[in-house]
Amino acid sequence: MIKKLLILLILFCFALGGTTAQNAVMNVRTRTTVEAGQTFQITFEVNARAQNFKMPALKGLTHVGGPSTGFSSSTSFVNGKMSQSVSSTYTILVKADNEGSANVGAASCTVDGQTVSSKPFSIKVEKADPNSRNQRQQQQASQQGWPWGQPSQPSQQQQTSQDTKIDINTLFARASINKSNLYQGEEAIIVYKIYTQVPLTQFQIDKLPRNKGFWSEDLSENMTQVKQYNETYNGRQYHVAEIRRGALYPQESGKLTIAPLKTDVVAIIQTQMQRQRTGTLLDFFIDDPFFTPTRQQAVVRSLTSNSLSVNVKPLPEAPEGFAGGVGNFKVSAKSDLKELHANEAFTYSVTVSGHGNLSLLEAPIIDFPKGMETYEPRVIDNINKGDNGLSGSRTFEWIVTPQVQGEYDMPAFKYTYFDPSTGEYVTKECNTIHIKVGKPLNNATAKSDIKLLNSDIHHIQKQTKLRPAGSNGKASTLFWILLFIPTLAVCVTVILARRQQSIESDEASMRLQRATKLAKKRLRNAERHLHDGDDNAFYEEIYKALWGGIADKFNIQQSLLSSDTIKRHMEEKAVDQTLQQQILKTLEDVDFARFAPGDSSAKKQSIYNEAMDTITNIAAIKNR
Numbered sequence: 262m263i264k265k266l267l268i269l270l271i272l273f274c275f276a277l278g279g280t281t282a283q284n285a286v287m288n289v290r291t292r293t294t295v296e297a298g299q300t301f302q303i304t305f306e307v308n309a310r311a312q313n314f315k316m317p318a319l320k321g322l323t324h325v326g327g328p329s330t331g332f333s334s335s336t337s338f339v340n341g342k343m344s345q346s347v348s349s350t351y352t353i354l355v356k357a358d359n360e361g362s363a364n365v366g367a368a369s370c371t372v373d374g375q376t377v378s379s380k381p382f383s384i385k386v387e388k389a390d391p392n393s394r395n396q397r398q399q400q401q402a403s404q405q406g407w408p409w410g411q412p413s414q415p416s417q418q419q420q421t422s423q424d425t426k427i428d429i430n431t432l433f434a435r436a437s438i439n440k441s442n443l444y445q446g447e448e449a450i451i452v453y454k455i456y457t458q459v460p461l462t463q464f465q466i467d468k469l470p471r472n473k474g475f476w477s478e479d480l481s482e483n484m485t486q487v488k489q490y491n492e493t494y495n496g497r498q499y500h501v502a503e504i505r506r507g508a509l510y511p512q513e514s515g516k517l518t519i520a521p522l523k524t525d526v527v528a529i530i531q532t533q534m535q536r537q538r539t540g541t542l543l544d545f546f547i548d549d550p551f552f553t554p555t556r557q558q559a560v561v562r563s564l565t566s567n568s569l570s571v572n573v574k575p576l577p578e579a580p581e582g583f584a585g586g587v588g589n590f591k592v593s594a595k596s597d598l599k600e601l602h603a604n605e606a607f608t609y610s611v612t613v614s615g616h617g618n619l620s621l622l623e624a625p626i627i628d629f630p631k632g633m634e635t636y637e638p639r640v641i642d643n644i645n646k647g648d649n650g651l652s653g654s655r656t657f658e659w660i661v662t663p664q665v666q667g668e669y670d671m672p673a674f675k676y677t678y679f680d681p682s683t684g685e686y687v688t689k690e691c692n693t694i695h696i697k698v699g700k701p702l703n704n705a706t707a708k709s710d711i712k713l714l715n716s717d718i719h720h721i722q723k724q725t726k727l728r729p730a731g732s733n734g735k736a737s738t739l740f741w742i743l744l745f746i747p748t749l750a751v752c753v754t755v756i757l758a759r760r761q762q763s764i765e766s767d768e769a770s771m772r773l774q775r776a777t778k779l780a781k782k783r784l785r786n787a788e789r790h791l792h793d794g795d796d797n798a799f800y801e802e803i804y805k806a807l808w809g810g811i812a813d814k815f816n817i818q819q820s821l822l823s824s825d826t827i828k829r830h831m832e833e834k835a836v837d838q839t840l841q842q843q844i845l846k847t848l849e850d851v852d853f854a855r856f857a858p859g860d861s862s863a864k865k866q867s868i869y870n871e872a873m874d875t876i877t878n879i880a881a882i883k884n885r
Contacts, residue, residue, distance in 0.1 A: 294384070300354060302559075304352045324354075448617060448618060466524045472517075476512055478650075479507050529559055582677040582688065584622060585621055591615055594671070595609075596609050605663075608658055609661050625676050627671075629661065815834070
C-alpha cells in the first residue's frame with residue numbers, strides 16, 4: 262500500500278514539477294574540432310520535456326543517423342523541500358566532409374506549445390590523419406552517447422559495460438566464396454555479408470578490395486535494396502545483410518589471396534540512464550529496473566571481413582581455335598543477306614552465348630573468301646549480371662563487301678572453349694553459309710574504260726600573230742616567269758625531300774606518331790563515355806584498351822593476360838625499367854578506379870591521360 266502511495270506521489274510531483282516553456286533553453290554538446298571524414302555526434306539538450314524536434318541545416322557535414330531521443334528526470338529532497346529537474350535530448354550522427362569549416366544551423370523543438378531553438382555554430386575540420394583513424398573509432402563509442410549527467414568521461418566500469426553491448430560475436434562482417442579450387446578463367450562468386458544481433462541503420466563502403474590476379478565484375482552495381490534474411494552461424498542466430506556480391510575470374514594460376522572488405526556501420530543500442538541517488542526512499546525506485554530510464558544510442562563500428570585464399574589450376578595446353586572462353590557456351594553464325602550485288606555490303610555475325618567469362622571472349626578467326634573486303638569486327642554485348650554471375654551473349658559482327666560477281670561459301674569454322682565442369686576443351690562447329698553475288702548495279706569498270714579520243718590532236722590554227730625577233734614585249738616577261746617556275750619547283754622539291762628523309766630517318770618519331778594515332782583510336786569510346794558521365798562504361802573501355810594494346814603488342818591471348826605475364830614479356834623484349842613500372846602502375850590505377858565509386862571529373866581525366874600516355878608508349882616499343 263505504501264509503495265503504491267509513493268508511486269502516486271511521485272507521478273503527481275512529475276505532473277506539477279518541471280520547467281516551464283518560458284525558462285526552457287536548448288544547449289548543444291559536440292566536438293569543436295574534428296578531422297575530415299570523421300563521424301561524430303551532435304547532442305541538443307533541452308531543460309524541459311520537449312517534442313517536435315526539427316533538424317538543423319548542415320553545411321560541410323553529411324547526416325549519417327538519428328535523431329535518437331532521450332528523456333530524463335530527477336527528484337531530490339533538501340531540508341524537506343522537493344526539487345525536480347527534467348531534460349530532453351536529441352542526438353544526431355554526422356560526418357565531416359572536407360577540410361575547412363562546417364556550419365550547423367539552429368535546431369528547434371516545442372515546449373508547452375512554444376518554440377525553443379539552439380544557436381547556430383561552426384566546427385573546425387582539420388586534415389585527416391590516417392594513423393589516428395582506428396584509434397578514433399575505438400574511442401568514439403566512449404566519447405559519444407553519454408548525454409546524461411556531466412559531460413565528463415564515463416568511468417572505466419561504465420566504458421567496459423558500454424563496449425560489451427557490441428562485441429565480435431554480436432556484429433561482424435564475413436566473406437564467402439562458392440569455389441576454393443578452380444581453373445584459370447573460371448568464374449567464382451564472392452559474397453560479403455554483415456551478421457548482426459543489434460539493429461543497424463546503414464552501412465558505408467569506402468572502396469572495394471583490390472584483388473591482384475583477378476578480373477572482377479560487380480554484381481551489385483544495380484542493387485536498389487539490400488538482401489536480408491536470418492541465418493544460424495556457429496550455433497547463434499543472426500540477421501544477415503548481403504552488402505556486396507561479385508564475380509571473380511582468376512587470370513593467373515597458383516595460390517591467390519582475396520583481400521578483405523572494410524565497411525562502416527551505424528548500430529542502434531539501448532543504454533541505461535544514470536540516475537542521481539537522493540538518500541531517501543526514492544532510491545528504492547531508482548534501484549528498480551522498471552523505473553530506470555533507457556535511451557537509444559547510435560554508435561559507429563568499423564568492420565573488416567575475413568580474407569580468402571583460392572587455389573587456381575592452369576588450363577591444359579590449348580588447341581587451335583581457343584578464344585579464351587571458360588564456361589559453358591553455344592556458338593552460332595549467320596548472314597543478314599544471302600543474295601546481293603557486287604560492291605554491296607552484308608553483315609556476317611558470330612554469337613557466343615551461355616554462362617562464363619563472356620566479358621573476356623575474343624573474336625574467332627574467320628578465313629573470309631578472296632574477293633571480299635572486311636573490316637574489324639564490332640562487339641555487341643548482351644550480358645546479364647545476376648546472383649550466379651555473368652550470362653547472356655557476346656556477338657562479333659563483320660561488315661563484308663564482295664568485290665567481284667560470283668558464288669561464295671562463308672567457311673565453316675571451329676570455336677573452342679574450356680568447360681571447367683569436365684576439365685576438358687569443347688569444340689563447336691559452325692556450318693558453311695552460301696552467298697550469291699550478282700553483277701554490280703553501277704558498271705564502274707565500263708565507265709573507267711571510256712577514252713576521250715579527240716583530246717590528243719588539236720585543230721590546225723589558221724590565224725597567227727608574228728613578232729619581230731629581238732623585240733621586247735609581254736612575251737619576254739612571261740618567258741622569265743615560266744623559266745623561274747621550274748627552278749622554284751625544283752628547290753621546293755629538294756627541301757621537301759630532305760625534310761621527308763629526315764622524318765623517315767627518325768624511326769622513333771615515326772613510331773611515336775603511329776602509336777599516338779592508335780592510342781586515340783583505342784580510347785575513342787572511353788572519351789565519349791567520359792563526356793557523357795558514364796563512369797562504368799568509361800573505366801570498362803579504358804581497361805579494355807590497355808589490356809588490348811598490351812595483348813596486341815606482345816602477342817598474348819587476352820584470356821592469359823596477368824601482371825606477371827606482362828612483366829615477363831616486357832623483360833624478354835628488354836623494355837626500359839621505367840616504362841615497365843609505368844605500365845604496371847597504370848594497370849593498377851585503372852583497376853582500382855573501376856571499383857572506387859564517386860570519382861571526380863578531374864580524377865577521370867587524369868586516368869584518361871595516364872592511359873593515353875601508357876598506350877602510346879606501349880605501341881611505340883620497338884619490336885625485337
